[in-house]
Amino acid sequence: MIVFRYLSRELLVTLSAVSAVLLVIIMSGRFIKYLSQAAQGVLDPGVLFMIMGFRLPGFLELILPLGLFLGILLAYGRLYLDSEMTVLSATGMSHKRLLAYTLAPATLIAVLVAWLSLGLAPQGVAGVARILNEQDALTEFDTLVPGRFQAMRDGSRVTYTEALTEDRSQLSGVFISEKRLRTGSDAKDKKDPGIAVLVAEKGRQEIQADGSRYLILENGYRYDGNPGQADYRAIKYDTYGVLLAKPEVSSEVGEREAIPTRELIGSDDPRHQAELQWRLSIPLLVFIVTLLAVPLAKVNPRQGRFLKLLPAILLYMAYLSLLIAARGQLDKGKIPMELGLWWVHGLFLLIGLGLFLWQPLQLKLASRRAVKEMAHG
Known part of the structure; x- marks a missing residue:
């Protein structure tokens, strides 16, 4: 023993x-x-x-x-x-x-x-x-972390917020960079991506009747253009809506x-x-x-x-x-x-x-x- x-x-x-x-x-x-x-x-x-x-x-x-x-x-x-x-x-x-x-x-x-x-x-x-x-069931808005750049949609969108309230209802100091198709008349390939940049003082989430969610930005600018070309366009807006996509979570x-x-x-x-x-x-x-x-x-x-x-x-x-x-x-x-x-x-x-x-x-x-x-x- x-x-x-x-x-x-x-x-x-x-x-x-x-x-x-x-x-x-x-x-x-x-x-x-x-x-x-x-x-x-x-x-x-x-x-x-x-x-x-x-x-x-x-x-x-x-x-x-x-x-x-x-x-x-x-x-x-x-x-x-x-x-x-x-x-x-x-x-x-x-x-x-x-x-x-x-x-x-x-x-x-x-x-x-x-x-x-x-x-x-x-x-x-x-x-x-x-x-x-x-x-x-979460959206980009639900997973945002203040002070951090977060890539969404396989890197096609990058979102940043300077501050976020505890109830996640209000954002401030918002920055969004999103790839888009070129629309300039001098673009050789229409499939080449351009860039749209959104900046806003604050933002909030809004849910539509069909269940889709939008990030409503207030008091900001939108910049559209193609990298390497001096054809950027700036648009000032009072209110702007951005569709919030659901993150794709892969299960193992x-x-x-x-x-x-x-x-x-x-x-x-x-x-x-x-x-x-x-x-x-x-x-x-x-x-x-x-x-x-x-x-x-x-x-x-x-x-x-x-x-x-x-x-x-x-x-x-x-x-x-x-x-x-x-x-x-x-x-x-x-x-x-x-x-x-x-x-x-x-x-x-x-x-x-x-x-x-x-x-x-x-x-x-x-x-x-x-x-x-x-x-x-």
Whole structure:
């Protein structure tokens, strides 16, 4: 029991450290992307942390199996390097017992991953979809940030306001630059864009009966012209209306990923069945990568701790990539639903069993050679 607690502690500590690093890397990349969309006025900055919170279960369901795999390699690799595993083997620790001890914390991780994959992750995807749908209803006016230039309509319009009231009803110090088609008689290509610049002392939002929204500017100027040409036209106005377009928010998740697992069970839709098999595959992945990692973690102290780390990672990437590819083929109907993703798990289960059984066999062969050499000597 003492050995079991020691191995479990070493494994879980390493797993936690590796998973935390991977989580920070992945979430930082996604947060930067969402932050860029917020800076462009596509997303409200106030919902960024809500989106990241909803995406967290989806990140963890894929990070934890990889964290467990790397945790076994690093934790057990250190024990082999420090000859602790040699001492344990001398006291009766067999490969089967080591695998049994490792499967105990792996089962805990598999249960956690199953909870994330089957329950929390779909709820998180639904939460993200709900927030993005709410963002789709916003206009440029709703996402403006005082003192910042914000690009709208794929960069065709840039908007700036010096100040904005707390209830977002009034703007002051408004600047809008918008691309337009050239209209000058000397334009060689009518499709070449010109520029229209609007400046105003203040502005407000107005909603029409048809639901369209306009930014009503007051006391300002409009400047029209073509870059590089001295044909600018200035128009002073008392009131000017600018149509507010809705920001285009792109979603990274599909609708079926937000469907609760209970609705997928028994569905006749092949895409729903493929999604269900994928969700069940993630917890199963935990047990198989554990079987792969235990024999791969064994290293010779003379060879170093990281000798097998790169081949092991490549093997894990091949496993996950093959699962993703099989999922895509399953969606297209090119793989029978009965075969599904299970053949991928079966293939790597055989690889894991081969690696696990090869080490004791290798030790027996080495022992026999040593006995023969001693006998002949």
